[in-house]
Amino acid sequence: MSIVPAEALSDAVRGPAGDDAEQAAPLAPRARLLPALAAVYRAQLSRARVARIPLLFVATFQSVGIMVLMRGVVDGGPEARAVVAGSAVLVVAFVALNLLAQYFGQLRAGGGLDHYATLPVPPASVVLGAAGAYASFTVPGTVVTAVAGSLLYGLPLTHLWILAAVVPLAGAALAGLGAALGLLAPRQELATLLGQLGMSAALLLGVLPAERLPGPIAYARDLLPSTYGVEALARTFDPSPDWAAVALDLAVCGAVGVATLALATWAYRRAAVR
Helix, strand or coil, rough: CCCCCCHHHHHHHHHHHHHHHCCCCCCCCCCCCCHHHHHHHHHHHHHHHHHHHHHHHHHHHHHHHHHHHHHCCCHHHHHHHHHHHHHHHHHHHHHHHHHHHHHHHHHHHCCCCHHHHHCCHHHHHHHHHHHHHHHHCCCHHHHHHHHHHHHHCCCCCHHHHHHHHHHHHHHHHHHHHHHHHHHHHHCHEEEHHHHHHHHHHHHHHHHHHHHHHCCCHHHHHHHCCCHHHHHHHHHHHCCCCHHHHHHHHHHHHHCCCCCCCCHHHHHHHHHCCC
C-alpha cells in the first residue's frame, strides 16, 4: 500500500477547475461615456417629469409675474428687452441651478453618491446626465415666458428661435454651477441655501436692466454665468440684431458652461471618494 502525500491528493482532486476558482473573477469593463451619459440622462429626465412639474409651473408663473410687475415701471426699449430676456433665463436658473444644487446636496447627504460610485460609469456621465436632464426640463417654461413677455411688451417674436441655443448653453453653465454647489457644500442645508442665493442673484442681476445697476454690482453681473445668455436673447429683440455680438455672448456662455461642468465633475469625484 503506497502512501500519497496530502498535497498531491488535494491537487489531483482540485484540478484545473480549482485553480480557476482561486483566481479573482475579472470585473466588468467600465461603460463608455456616451452610453452611460444617455442612460443617466433618460433616468434623470424620467424622474424630473414626475417630481418637478409643479416646480416648473412655479418657476414659469414666477417669471411671468415678474414681467407683469415690471410692466408698471418699464414701457419699452432696451429695458423691456432686458426684463423679458432675464425673466426667460430665470426659469433656467430656478430649475438648473437651484433645484440641481438641492438635488446633489440631498444625494450627498443621503448616501446616494455611494450608489453611483458602485456603478461602472464615468463620473462625468453622472454630472452631465443630471445637468442635461434638468436643463432640458426648463425648455417649455422658458418658451412660454419668452412668448408671453414679447406679447406683453410688444417685442418681435421673429428671432425667438435663438432660444434653441440660449437654453442649452445657459442651462449647462447654470446646471454645472448648481451641481458644484450641491457637491461642495458640507451640509445639505447649506447646499439649499447656496442654490437659493444663486437663483436670487440671477433674478436681481438678470432681470434688472444693466444701466440701472450700481458700478460694483454691474461688475458682479458679468461674473454670473446666465448673464451672457440674457444678453444674447435681449440683443435678438432689436430690429436689426448684432449677430456677431450674439454669437460672442453665446460663445462665452458655452465656455463658462464647460468650466462649470468640469468643476462639477471634479466635485463629484471628490465627494464620491469620501
